[in-house]
Amino acid sequence: MSATDTIPNSEAREPRFGFWRRSYAMLVKEFIQLRRDRVSFAMIIMLPVMQLTLFGYAINTTPRNLPTAVLMQEDSDLGRSILKAMENTAYFRFTREVHTVEEFDNLLQSGKVLFGVEIPRGFERAVRRGDKPALLVAADATDPVAAGSALSALGPLVQTALDHDLHTGDPPSMPFEIRTHARYNPAAESRLNIVPGLVGTILTMTMLIFTALSVTREIERGTMESLLSMPIKPVEVMFGKIIPYVLVGFIQATLIIGIGVLLFGVPILGSLTLLALLTTLFITTNLSIGYTFSTIVQNQLQAMQLSMMFFLPSILLSGFMFPFMGMPVWAQYIGEGLPLTHYVRIVRAIMLKGAVVQNLQYDTLALIALMLFAMTIAVTRFRRTLD
Numbered sequence: 001m002s003a004t005d006t007i008p009n010s011e012a013r014e015p016r017f018g019f020w021r022r023s024y025a026m027l028v029k030e031f032i033q034l035r036r037d038r039v040s041f042a043m044i045i046m047l048p049v050m051q052l053t054l055f056g057y058a059i060n061t062t063p064r065n066l067p068t069a070v071l072m073q074e075d076s077d078l079g080r081s082i083l084k085a086m087e088n089t090a091y092f093r094f095t096r097e098v099h100t101v102e103e104f105d106n107l108l109q110s111g112k113v114l115f116g117v118e119i120p121r122g123f124e125r126a127v128r129r130g131d132k133p134a135l136l137v138a139a140d141a142t143d144p145v146a147a148g149s150a151l152s153a154l155g156p157l158v159q160t161a162l163d164h165d166l167h168t169g170d171p172p173s174m175p176f177e178i179r180t181h182a183r184y185n186p187a188a189e190s191r192l193n194i195v196p197g198l199v200g201t202i203l204t205m206t207m208l209i210f211t212a213l214s215v216t217r218e219i220e221r222g223t224m225e226s227l228l229s230m231p232i233k234p235v236e237v238m239f240g241k242i243i244p245y246v247l248v249g250f251i252q253a254t255l256i257i258g259i260g261v262l263l264f265g266v267p268i269l270g271s272l273t274l275l276a277l278l279t280t281l282f283i284t285t286n287l288s289i290g291y292t293f294s295t296i297v298q299n300q301l302q303a304m305q306l307s308m309m310f311f312l313p314s315i316l317l318s319g320f321m322f323p324f325m326g327m328p329v330w331a332q333y334i335g336e337g338l339p340l341t342h343y344v345r346i347v348r349a350i351m352l353k354g355a356v357v358q359n360l361q362y363d364t365l366a367l368i369a370l371m372l373f374a375m376t377i378a379v380t381r382f383r384r385t386l387d
Contacts, residue, residue, distance in 0.1 A: 037302075046309065047308075047309070047312070050309075050312060050313065051312070054312075054313065054316050054317070054331075055316075057328065057331070058316070058317060058327050058328060058330075058331035059316065059322050059327070060322065060323070060326040060327060060328075061145060061322060061323075061326070062149050062326070063145075063146050063149070063150075063323040063325055063326020063327075064090045064091055064326065065090065065091075065092075065093040065325075066091060066092060066093060066114045066115060066146060066150060066325050066326070067093055067095045067096075067112065067113045067114055067115075067325060068086075068092045068093060068094050068095065068096075068113055068114065068115040068116065068117060069094070069095070069096040069097070069098055069103075069104060069107045069108075069112075069113040069115070069116045069117070070083060070094055070096070070097050070098070070116070070117045070118075070119070071097075071098050071099070071100075071101065071103075071104045071116065071117070071118040071119070072097065072119045073118070073119060073120050073121040073123075074119065074120075074121050074122065074123055074124065076119075076123065076124040077124070078123065078124040078127060079119045079123060079124065082119070082135065083117065086117065086154075089150075089153065089154070091149070091150040091153065091154070092115060092117075092150065094117075095113065096112070096113055104116050104118065104138075106359065108138060108140050108183060109349065109353050109354075109355050109359050110349070110355065110359035110360070111140065111345050111348075111349060111359075113140070114139065114140045114143075114146055114147065114325055115137060115138065115139050115140070115147075115150065116136075116137070116138040116139075117135070117136070117137050117138075118135070118136040118137075118138070119135060120133065120134070120135075120136070123135070123176070126176075127175045127176055130175075132175065132176055132177055133176050133177065134176070134177045134178075134179040135176050135177065135178050135179065136179050136181065137151070137154060137178060137179070137180045137181070138180075138181045138183055139151055139180065139181065139182050139183065140183060140184060141182035141183060141184055141185040141186060141188060142184045142185050142192070142193060142348045142349075142352050142353065143193055143319070143323055143324075144185060144188035144189075144190060144193060145322075145323050146323035146325060146326060147182060147188075148188055151180050151182065154178060154180065183353075184352045184353050185352060191264045191265075191266065192266055192267075192352060193348070195256075195260035195264050195266045196260070196266065196344070196347040196348045196351050196352065197318075197319075197320040197344050197347070197348065198256060198260075198320075199253055199256045199257060199260075199279070199343075199347055200282065200318070200320070200340050200343040200344050200347060201314075201315055201320055201340065202252065202256060203249055203252060203253060203279075203282065203283060203286060203343075204286055204311060204314055204315075204339070204340050205307075205311055206249070206252060207245060207249050207283055207286035207287050207290060208286055208289065208290040208293070208307040208310060208311060209290070209303075209304065209307050210245050210248070210287070210290065211241065211242065211245060211286075211287045211288075211290030211291045211293075211294060212290040212291075212293040212294050212297075212303040212304070212306065212307045213294065213300050213303050213304070214241045214290075214291060214294050215241075215291070215294035215295055215382075216294050216297060216298070216299055216300045216302075216303045217300060219298075219299075220299060220300060234379045234382035235379050237382065238288075238291055238375065238378055238379060238382070241291065242284065242287045242288065242291060245283075245287050246280065246283055246284055246287065249283035249286075249287070250276075250279065250280060250283060253279045253283070257275075257351075266351060266352075267351060267352065268350070268351050269350075269351065269352065269353065269354035270349070270350035270351065270353070270354045270355055270356065271350065271356070274350060274356070274357060275347065275350045275351070278343070278346050278347075278350075278360070278364060278367070279343075279347070281364070281367050281368065281371070282339060282342075282343040282346075282367055284371055285339045285367050285370050285371040285374065286339055288371050288374035288375045288378060289310070289339070289370075289374045290307065291374070291375075291378045292374045292375075292377045292378040292381070293306045293307060293310070295377075295378055295381040295382055296381065313334065313335075313338065314338050314339075314340040314341075315340070317331055317332075317334055317335035317338060317341065318335055318338055318340040318341040318344050319335070319341060319344050319345070320340065320344050324341065336366070337370070339367055339370050342363035342364075342366045342367050343363075343367070345360075345363050346360050346363050346364070
């Protein structure tokens with residue numbers, strides 16, 4: 001007789017509703033654990049809210065009121081009427097008035113404006129004589145989406161806006177020629193816009209994750225105790241963890257740029273040395289932010305979640321996927337606080353425009369400020385004792 005034969009039927013039989021009781025107990029346990037893990041619970045709530053807000057309010061694929069510079073080589077009523085008509089199209093917003101061609105070119109090269117309008121000397125006289133002179137509209141076409149919609153609608157919209165003032169026939173015709181010049185990417189090739197931006201996007205994702213896991217990994221593996229027992233300062237720990245990944249990030253950037261040049265034909269018109277230096281600065285900034293995340297969270301899961309929370313607005317508000325100038329002002333302010341926004345401008349300006357350091361002063365200083373801010377928080381929050 002086997003051992004199971006001696007067990008009474010009441011004990012051998014599965015308790016009534018046993019499966020559902022055990023499942024309910026596990027369900028209660030998971031809810032209690034989720035309530036205790038407040039960071040994860042906040043991520044669950046914030047991610048869909050953030051996505052809806054950004055896509056609903058901040059993202060605009062048909063940007064309006066784009067910053068435009070004007071070079072008026074003559075001050076005339078006709079010139080001012082044309083500029084007013086261009087503003088009425090809602091695509092152009094005149095923010096700068098320059099007096100030399102050098103200023104005109106520098107504003108476009110630095111990315112401070114997306115368009116430049118040049119009204120040549122003797123323009124009004126030529127119009128009255130019927131010579132049909134040319135009005136130059138130069139566009140920064142490194143972002144084809146932002147420039148394309150405005151340029152394609154420029155002629156008809158300006159003509160409609162001027163019909164009531166400048167009748168030159170029946171039906172009315174444009175009394176001057178609008179000559180558009182799409183600079184830096186005249187063919188509007190998307191790869192010239194995407195590949196440089198991918199350098200910053202990939203580096204942001206990988207560098208954040210690498211360092212966001214650094215301190216939490218030490219705690220979870222139990223090696224933080226031995227680290228804290230060493231005569232080492234918080235800033236030394238930070239530099240020791242960040243510097244190896246600077247080399248890793250630089251190798252990544254070299255690989256991506258090399259593939260972009262060799263396979264996709266993306267040019268590097270500017271200084272390769274300047275690109276390398278500012279890429280290193282961008283990598284260090286992201287590593288500092290990732291290290292700061294690792295000092296805030298309690299485990300590796302939270303570190304990954306916080307990294308994704310930072311990465312999502314970075315790719316949406318940096319100008320990589322959608323035109324930066326087409327976003328509302330509040331979204332642009334948020335974007336200015338993201339390192340990827342400044343690096344996308346830098347890498348596109350150097351590779352496609354041949355920009356020099358004088359054109360990139362603002363974005364360079366912004367990256368330095370963000371790096372120092374993140375490092376200060378990281379060193380301040382680094383725990384000298386285990387909780």
